[in-house]
Amino acid sequence: MSEVVERTLSALPALLGPQHPAGPGPGRPSAGSRLGSLIRSITALGSKHEEEKLIQQEIASLKAMVSAPTTTLRLMKECMVRLIYCEMLGYESSFGYIHAIKLAQQGNLLEKRVGYLAVSLFLHENHELLLLLVNTVVKDLQSTNLVEVCMALTVVSQIFPREMIPAVLPLIEDKLQHSKEIIRRKAVQALYKFYLIAPNQVQHIHDKFRKALCDRDVGVMAASLHIYLEMIKENSSGYKDLTESFVMILKQVVGGKLPIDFNYHSVPAPWLQIQLLRILGLLGKDDPRTSELMYDVLDESLRRAEINHNITYAILFECVQTIYTIHPKSELLEKAAKCIGKFVLSPKINLKYLGLKALTCVIQQDPNLALQHQMTIIECLDHPDPIIKRETLEILYRITNGQNVIVIVQKMLDYLKECKEEYAIITLSGKVAELAEKYAPDNGWFIQTMNAVFSVGGDALHPDIPNNFLRLLAEGFDDRKEDEQLRTYAVRSYLTLLEEENTFYPQKFLQVMSWVLGEYSSLATDVDPEIILTRLHSLLKKTFVTSDTKAWIMAAVTKIASHTSCSKTIDKLIKEFSSSLDTCMRQHAFELKHLCEDKVLMKNLLPFDASCNDMVVDASLSFLDGFVAEGLSRGAAPYKPHHQRQEEKLSQEKALNFEPYGLSFASSVSSSGITGRQSPTGLSFGSDTSGNSAETGHKETNTLKLEGIRKLWGKEGYLPKKESKAGKPDEPQAASCGNLLAGQVIDPPASPSDQVSSLSEEEKEKQQLASTLFVGLGSNAGVSLMGKMDVATQKFKRKSKINETQTSEEASDIQNSAASTFGPLLDTVPVNKEDCDGNKHTRLRKPSLCSSDTVEDKLAFETPQSLKKPELDDRLSDSRLSPLSLFADSNIEIFQPSPSALCESANKTLSVPSLPKELEELPHSEVVELCQSDALALYLCKVWKDDSLLLAVFASNKKSSALNTVNLVFEKAEHFQILESPAHQFSVIEAQSVERCQKCVWMDKICTQGILPGSISYQSEMEPCLEFSVTLSLLDFIRPMEMTTEDFGKLWLSLSNDVKQNIKMSPSQDSLSTALSTLQQKLKLHIVDIIGNEGILACRLLPSVPCLLHCRTYSGMLALWFRSPCSALSDGLLYQCQKVSRTGSEEPSCTLKSSTRRAGWL
Secondary structure, eight states, X not given: OHHHHHHHHHHHHHHHOSOOOSSSSTTOOOHHHHHHHHHHHHHTOOSHHHHHHHHHXXXXXXXXXXXXXXXXXXXXXXXXXXXXXXXXXTOXXXXXXXXXXXXXXXXXXXXXXXXXXXXXXXXXXXXXXXXXXXXXXXXXXXXSOHHHHHHHHHHHHHOOOGGGHHHHHHHHXXXXXXXXXXXXXXXXXXXXXXXXXXXXGSGXXXXXXXXXXXXXXXXXXXXXXXXXXXXHHHOGGGGXXXXXXXXXXXXXXXXXXXXXXXXXXXXXXXXXXXXXXXXXXXXXXXXXXXXXXXXXXXXXXXXXXXXXXXXXXXXXXXXXXXXXXXXXXXXXXXXXXXXXXXXXXXXXXXXXXXXXXXXXXXXXXOTHHHHHTHHHHHHHTTOSOHHHHHHHHHHHHHTOOTTTHHHHHHHHHHHHHHOOOHHHHHHHHHHHHHHXXXXXXXXXXXXXXXXXXXXXXXXXXXXXXXXXXXXXXXXXXXXXXXXXHHHHHHHHHHHXXXXXXXXXXXXXXXXXXXXXXXXXXXXXXTSOHHHHHHHHHHHHTOTTOOHHHHHHHHHHHHHHHTTOSOOHHHHHHHHHHTTOSOHHHHHHHHHHHHHHHOHHHHHXXXXXXXXXXXXXXXXXXXXXXXXXXXXXXXXXXOOOOHHHHHHHHHHHSOOOOOOOSOOOOOOOOOOOOOOSOOOXXXXXXXXXXXXXXXXXXXXXXXXXXXXXXXXXOOGGGOSSHHHHHHOOOOOOOOOOHHHHHHTOOOOOOXXXXXXXXXXXXXXXXXXXXXXXXXTTOSXXXXXXXXXXXXXXXXXXXXXXXXXXXGGGGOOOOHHHHHHHHSHHHHOOOOEEEEOTTSOEEEEOOOOOSSOXXXXXXXXXXXXXXXXXXXXXXXXXXXXXXXXXXXTSTTOOBOEEEOHHHHSOOOOOOSOOOOOOHHHXXXXXXXXXXXXXXXXXXXXXXXXXXSSSEEEEEEEEEOSSSOEEEEEEEEOOOSSEEESSOSEXXXXXXXXXXXXXXXXXXXXXXXXXEEEEEEEEEOOSSSOOEEEEEEEEEGGGGEEEOOOOHHHHHHHHHHOOEEEEEEEEOOTTOOSHHHHHHHHHHHHOOEEEEEETTEEEEEEEETTTEEEEEEEEEETTEEEEEEXXXXXXXXXXXXXXXXXXXXXXXXXXXXXXXXXXXXXXXX
């Protein structure tokens, strides 16, 4: 420790620069000596109390020094260094935060550097003082001094307020073209930070990320991989064309063609290899064609990572994960399995853990790996390291099936009883609950296991576990008799537990007991209700029972009282708690008293087994209409929402405007409705690994199933064939509630074998345990792994008592609420739809409030007739990388035109159909071909009607004979809704003729661009079926919304979701009117009014979701402010505005102009 302190002190003078007297006094110690003496004093102290006293004295001295008006910037810099040290020790020094910002604003290079360092260490991203740093960062980004630019980019990539991103984003974009590599690299890092905190604000510059990937500097390229890894995680299909690029980069990295500066322990750029392997794994998942490009480089990576060092182990681990994630290849799988085996069998704990982690990730793709290492896994169950033991349990969780669930669950419960870590308890309890509900062999074992989970997990359990357990009991199964048996067993089990005196139970467990006894105690017909009430009453007197739990118990007592005529215990309870100091208990007692006086009312309010019955809720509070009307007639003011009152208050006050430059975009969060039952974990208590197998397991085990499992251990349950021939083993005894709670281990069934007779008792036990744990994993086993469908049929099939029509009767959404308030403005009209049976019904469309992941829109609407515009992605997909080395003399040729890009499709022999006259007059697109075969061709034309998007589909018969029964079907899409039936049948299409059908479409879930798939088939001997897809964008569903300025103002105040952004105007948009005309033409907006340098526009998303836009020009910038009832709509339109403003203002990517252009990586 002393050596480290001495080295630190010796390095301080170089950090702080030349030492000069800090003040006017002679002989005043320098900053280095003062900091050094402070460090020496702290290390010499003997207690924490002495340290606190010394630090408080130092902080008081620093506070007085930084507050003095005579303090120079040099002295302020020295004070900041000491404040940083005090803050690092955990002592609060917030008085220095503002001085750190001032030092970053006013000092020279060295002082500014210390100021930026202090700010990055003192403040967090949401700190209010960061707003004072924005102007300093903007000024330094515009500086000609490279050091100042680097410091500004560094602090932006570490901490920067999300709402201030628009102020610096254009400047950082310009830095991507800087001549210095370090500036470009730091600019990419800043954009990566922006992508993490506000991805929608940088989606319009994805093309520049590709330029960064093409950069000749290795550091810039490596920085861009972080952004690509995040983008590919969200949408891998959009970056398949870059697979060859990533493969080529990895080949040259593995081949050692990078500068030697990137080597670490003789391993070429290991962290770069890990990033590329992760990217390739995402790109090759479930894609044989893309995976085929990776096989060679993955084989080379495995072969070269032979050095015995931790970093090579990390590369091997990522290689194994990638190999098992992409489309499999047998040779690579064998090599990866050998690699896992070396890790698992290693005597080093770290490598053994790495092997177990890899085994956890790949166990579902290759269950035989678990069989090969079953004895090692058994030994790891008793390993002294808890991390090894926990990862082993994770493997057992992945291989659980109906035949080994009892033993594996018992092993997990044994570990839970010893575990003290809260996170491990929460995670493992959720897994036990999931396994118990999915593979329970009988009702008794299920209830006993859940009792053990509640008892061992305690109050650290996730709330979803008891909630889902109670929901399972309430919903029941298809078999009513089975329902009663399960509930009766639960009631008797809890009555038995409550008999024990002086026993402590967790609060959540007591709440579960109370609910079950209150709902289903009447099923235990041989138990007197008075006994149950007495036990609940005694539970209320326990000191460890919290007030929340007492409320559950009182609710249970009230439900039981509704089924009894009279009870002395209830009278005693009412008398006792009517004068309680606890107001909640006193209220429950009075409610119980009044209900007992009217038994008829009590039975109507508390019917038996009605927990899942639908409740009709008047969300509009219409029963208050009379009261509201009476108040309005007496002159009361009408109700105004909170945001409207806030807007009016701000508009009336004359105060400083503290509104930021622009608001950040909300990250795209897809809100998924919960239908049916979920796992008791609710949050997917899976492994922490991010491998493919983990993801698959979680997705497939989302829905909990209580499956029927054979109670007898069959012959196929034992791995050694000789054991299976010896005869059937005995039936295992289900763990009793007492055993599970007391921690007794269930003995596995005996498996006598002649081969193990000479082995020691310990080895026999291990082999016996292995045969029990790994049963069902053989190639001939009929039970599959966790997360995969079991061959055996379920014993219990869950039955939902929730009304199936509940989803269609949800509360009114934002469109309906807006329509009720501003009906004349929104013109919301119910849509009469006709179902398949011809019955008409009326409904209002319900737009989703969640924003989808936006995709790069490839449709640019220059005019209604122009549909497609070549984009960067299209041109990249038609190009390929040169096979030449990327590092040969630093002259790297990037793209060469592919032969497919040089020739156009010449198959257009048929005449393109045309629209009828009534549709020809409406705005429409060109007629494009969707698909074709030797007999049939399909064409599409978009017609932008005022009330919907009309898809006109033309089916052209190319044959010389008629086509009969031609069926056109549009499949269900996530984002779109077809108003009529999605299917259409052409009874006959005559030879060489064209038939037409049309479908009206709305956007049901807002997205920038989406796909509407479909297929067409016709009657023939081969029964051919042609698949097609229609690309639809947000602009297809945007229509102008005409209104007056007064109506605009009223509607503006009623909308709460707003988004702001400053964008740079292109040279062609020299005035506000020109810019608004461009937006009106390309985005289909209606210009409401233009006043000076401000303008207001309005549009609507079909059918009637409004979106308002306020524009203002200043200094060549266009300030946009969108408001809409749906935040995703504002985000999508802002993205389109950014695209429009940038159209024609940037040069094409340098890598696309010619194959002779030079770049660094692609």
